Amino acid sequence: MHAIQVTETGGPEVLRYAEVDSPQPQSHEVLVDVIVAGVNYIDTYYREGIYNAATPFIAGLEGTGRVVHDPKGEIAPGTMVAWDHAFGSYAEQVCVSRDRLVAVPEEISSDVAGSMLLQGMTAHYLTHGVYQLGEGASCLVTAGAGGVGLILTQMAKALGATVYSVVSSPEKEKLAYEAGADQVFFYDSGLAERVRRYNGGRGVDVVYDGVGKDTFQESLEAVRPRGTVALFGAASGAVEPIDPQILNSHGSIFLTRPSLGAWTSQEGEFQMRAQAVVQMLLDGDITFNVTASYPLKDAEQAHRDLQERKTTGSIILRVREDESN
Numbered sequence: 159m160h161a162i163q164v165t166e167t168g169g170p171e172v173l174r175y176a177e178v179d180s181p182q183p184q185s186h187e188v189l190v191d192v193i194v195a196g197v198n199y200i201d202t203y204y205r206e207g208i209y210n211a212a213t214p215f216i217a218g219l220e221g222t223g224r225v226v227h228d229p230k231g232e233i234a235p236g237t238m239v240a241w242d243h244a245f246g247s248y249a250e251q252v253c254v255s256r257d258r259l260v261a262v263p264e265e266i267s268s269d270v271a272g273s274m275l276l277q278g279m280t281a282h283y284l285t286h287g288v289y290q291l292g293e294g295a296s297c298l299v300t301a302g303a304g305g306v307g308l309i310l311t312q313m314a315k316a317l318g319a320t321v322y323s324v325v326s327s328p329e330k331e332k333l334a335y336e337a338g339a340d341q342v343f344f345y346d347s348g349l350a351e352r353v354r355r356y357n358g359g360r361g362v363d364v365v366y367d368g369v370g371k372d373t374f375q376e377s378l379e380a381v382r383p384r385g386t387v388a389l390f391g392a393a394s395g396a397v398e399p400i401d402p403q404i405l406n407s408h409g410s411i412f413l414t415r416p417s418l419g420a421w422t423s424q425e426g427e428f429q430m431r432a433q434a435v436v437q438m439l440l441d442g443d444i445t446f447n448v449t450a451s452y453p454l455k456d457a458e459q460a461h462r463d464l465q466e467r468k469t470t471g472s473i474i475l476r477v478r479e480d481e482s483n
């Protein structure tokens with residue numbers, strides 16, 4: 159089969175379109191024909207070696223496709239499924255752990271199904287778990303027009319919260335407003351002060367910061383006393399070590415560095431979050447903007463565009479061109 163293989167970590171050029179053996183499912187897995195693979199920022203961390211994976215490996219974690227073989231015979235061949243956390247998803251076939259997939263209703267297109275779980279479940283645990291938003295709550299979202307950012311904004315609005323969003327261009331500003339953001343800002347050193355001005359001087363209840371290094375200081379400044387800073391990513395680089403005393407001087411704030419793995423680790427939690435995302439999609443509470451799609455062999459270009467901040471919303475790889483829609 160064809161796959162995007164990484165034999166040594168590095169820049170986007172290490173994503174090589176290669177001919178490799180098809181994987182064999184173990185008893186807890188099913189073998190799937192991949193139709194669409196989602197492209198996520200975390201894929202760039204594995205490619206660069208920031209997150210460890212033994213080389214050679216096949217890139218990618220999520221996607222959608224059709225079950226080929228279930229060794230336990232529980233899932234019928236041909237069933238459409240979507241999954242998150244199956245290493246090797248940038249490939250024509252992948253083995254997916256049975257507890258990391260959901261059935262895909264026919265109302266959901268394969269382009270959306272292939273990119274809905276990783277970003278959707280992340281937005282879900284941030285807004286419903288790390289800090290439970292509701293009427294009267296306020297949040298600040300960095301990279302507000304990105305994959306997670308647009309979904310997080312819609313979920314926060316569905317919960318009745320006020321959303322302040324930060325983006326880098328007028329095109330992204332427009333998308334953030336369309337997703338429901340109450341006020342959209344551009345990055346600059348006075349960001350926290352401007353957010354406070356719009357929020358009655360109080361600071362927001364929670365900052366969802368997926369940008370990291372470049373925004374972390376403003377995130378600390380923007381949160382209210384006893385509020386929460388959820389540092390959930392590092393698109394601009396890793397945050398330097400900090401002195402815990404800084405949490406005191408900002409008013410006894412909470413700082414967490416959450417992961418989707420930890421927030422789907424309890425019994426039934428993956429299914430709960432995945433089904434919640436599917437249901438919100440079906441109910442029209444959220445819409446996924448799949449703004450760019452690339453043939454599988456062009457994964458390198460997809461990573462370049464993502465890391466050069468050229469993309470908005472969700473982006474995908476078309477693995478089976480004739481079936482992606």
Ligand code: NDP
Pocket residue numbers: 197198199200276277280301302303304305306307324325326327330368369372390391392393394395416417418419464465466467468469470471
């Ligand atoms: P995005 O679609 O949001 O793409 C990243 C965005 O980050 C860019 O579009 C850009 O938006 C912004 N950005 C700011 N500074 C930089 C920079 N120096 N280089 C590149 N991008 C920059 O990606 P995802 O939705 O896939 O992921 C968003 C973040 O969430 C990532 O940090 C990712 O690692 C994290 N994440 C964390 C999870 C968790 O559970 N902890 C799970 C899923 C994602 P702009 O131009 O507007 O600034």
